[in-house]
Amino acid sequence: MSRPAYAPLSVQELARSAEMFEWRPQIPLKFHIGSLDAMYREGLTYYEEHNYAKAYVLLMRYSVICVDKIPTHPEATTPEARRMIRVATRRLSKTVMPLLESIKQDLDEARRQWERRAAAAASTSPSARKAVPAGPRQQPQSVSADPGFAARDPALSWNPHSQAELLDASENVNLAVELANRRRVGRDKEGAAGRVPVPRRPVPPHNNNTLAEDDVRSGMERARWQLEEMERRPQYERHGSHRSSGTREPPNPVPVSYNYPSVRQSTPVQFEAMRFDDGRRDESAAARPTPPPKRPTFDTFDTSEMLSASATPPPVPVRGEPYPSRYNSDLSSLKLTELPSTQAVPPTLPPKTREEATALAPPSPPQKKSSYTFKPAAYLENGTPIRSVFLPDTLRGQFLKIAQPNTARGIETCGILCGKTANNALFITCLLIPQQIGTTDSCETTEEVETFEYCSAEDLIQIGWIHTHPTQTCFMSSLDMHTHAGYQMMMDESIAIVCAPKFEPSWGIFRLTNPPGLPYIVGCRKGGAFHEHDLRPHEIYREAKNPPGHVFVVPGIDYKVADLRSKSS
Structure with a gap:
């Protein structure tokens, strides 16, 4: 619909x-x-x-x-x-x-x-x-x-x-999976460095x-x-x-540099002005200014005058067949494909229409990719719309395999759910395992700068997190609530996945209510990592899996795993 x-x-x-x-x-x-x-x-x-x-x-x-x-x-x-x-x-x-x-x-x-x-x-x-x-x-x-x-x-x-037409995510899951995979492939080819759009x-x-x-x-x-x-x-x-004074002088303007592509221009050799006597240039010729070369015309481009010079020109790189004596309109005769890689590329013609100008803004996709928008999958308790989140159905199993060595020792493991945005929906396309310190009842991430730099280089946003409860049931502890409050302050759609492999239910997808859960947890000043809250658990957090939540667990979404712990081991 x-x-x-x-x-x-x-x-x-x-x-x-x-x-x-x-x-x-x-x-x-x-x-x-x-x-x-x-x-x-x-x-x-x-x-x-x-x-x-x-x-x-x-x-x-x-x-x-x-x-x-x-x-x-x-x-x-x-x-x-x-x-x-x-x-x-x-x-x-x-x-x-x-x-x-x-x-x-x-x-x-x-x-x-x-x-x-x-x-x-x-x-x-x-x-x-x-x-x-x-x-x-x-x-x-x-x-x-x-x-x-x-x-x-x-x-x-x-x-x-x-x-754009507005679509229900629950009725267009296959389309959403296609969009996620298409966007991931496009971003991988393009790279995060290419995502600096030019104003239209x-x-x-x-x-x-x-x-x-x-x-x-x-x-x-x-x-x-x-x-x-x-x-x-x-x-x-x-x-x-x-500064000795309490006032500041107006700062100098921030310099802005523009890096244009370098165009390598060939310099014709003026044999009349050079003498190859003992490898040195004649002083009288050096004193005279070199006259500019004649610009060749399309009708009379003859190399016979240049080739008839008494002096032998410097060696010329092999370019295949010799140039024709006439500058024909057929550019294929110039053997452009055999020129060195430093040959200048002709500039792109300016756009003729508004649509072409829009397409030139890198890396704008074709208009057909933006012909529909997913409607919000749900609304927070305060009325704020929250977008659909599409989670690969095999990601949880992959995370449990990575966490198995710690789980066997009763140590918690955590990961960050990263992904991308497309058509007003969020797609989890990367399971990131950050540097961390785990205990029997907690897991704390470290080296946040390294995590930030990885997400920046891969053009990823943090959509939520996942962690294990090796010895406990599936629920959000007071420490989990305070941890997730930071994620949900970043993004209303952020989710927390808890995996308790020894119990049933063995996993769950949660978010804090807003209100009263999120403002209550952010304002909580009780000491200790684990403490009781005045509100009951079901008032602070709730299930986020669809239905009735905003998270769709679907097959077919491509994702990758990045374990940053291996870099320090």
Whole structure:
């Protein structure tokens, strides 16, 4: 069952949605950095799929957290934190802010087109007035899975560049598996380094009358100041240099370098100006400026004059057959395939149409890949939509095999569930085993920077975690709840998988309720790793497997296993 997208939200509504988050400085910084990384990658994916409203919310929230929140975290001054923050701030100034300004134009255009269509439909007939609403919002269909929040979901907003149909994930599992495998193959070929999209349209000049543009530009300026502060702070601490005054001078603009492809141009040899006498150039010839060579024409390109020189030219690399005496229009006669690899590649012609310009933004997929969007699989208790999560059905068995040596000794093992975003759904495509310290009743990850760098290099986001209970039943302990609170603060869809191979049920997929579970756990100040909570367990967390949850365990999804422990062994 499918339906058209909902009415586009305004830029002001999307900006307010981006600022609707709860900042918790007591959460370890590694979770906030992971959340920023996930926002960045998801924002790029939604932009590539032309889902500009959702991309705008994610990238705007990224800018707010990166500029206003992260620097105030208690752990922000540690060396490891600076290393990760530096990456985030550079992304902000180089990619995020230019994309925000470009996306704003597309959002305004979508809003205008929708209002024109609504006005035209309202003026035609009463029946058409029901089909296309005249107001800014369209009420969702009355279905049990959609309790009235879909119209406020940015991911379901209509825009003229991707008029996607909304699909139920439960009715299109095979399509979802195909999308997951296609996206994984495409990302593996492309690499994470290639995911720096170019704005589809040039950034407009500043307009003092536009409040949204003022906000974006002020954010860009704060980001540049923040980036320079991050760069200067380690030098001040090393050399002990501080400003004598309490005020700062305006920083120099951040230099931006553009690396264009080098074009190797051949230099014709002027035999008349050279003398090969004892391998040295004649001084009189050296004193004279070398006249520029005559530009060959398409009609008269004859090498006889050059070949008739008295001096012997330098050896020329073998190129197959000799060039013809005339520069024919048939370029195949030039044997371009036999030229050295340093031969310059002709530049790509500029796009002729808007669609071609969109396709040139790397690595944007074809329009057909963005012709549908999965509707939210469920909603949190506070009404926030949560996307579908597709979990490979064989991943749990593979994890238990890896954990078996520890399980036999009664030691817990944990792993991180990583994956990608496609068409408003999440696909787990990697089981990451990080560096860790396990005991009989706990498991703590270490070397978070190494985990962050791996996910960054492989273009992965952290969707949840999995761990064993070798000697206990399948449930979430108080330590598990506090651990998962960090993951769910990163992403509402985050899941925790508990495996208890000696008991029944032997496994479960869980998430914290929100509210009351997540805010209660984040605000819990009780001491000790294991303690009692005032709320009952079923009030704090619940099953996330579909039905009725948002996690679909399906066959056919390709995934890989990366064990970072082997690097240190």
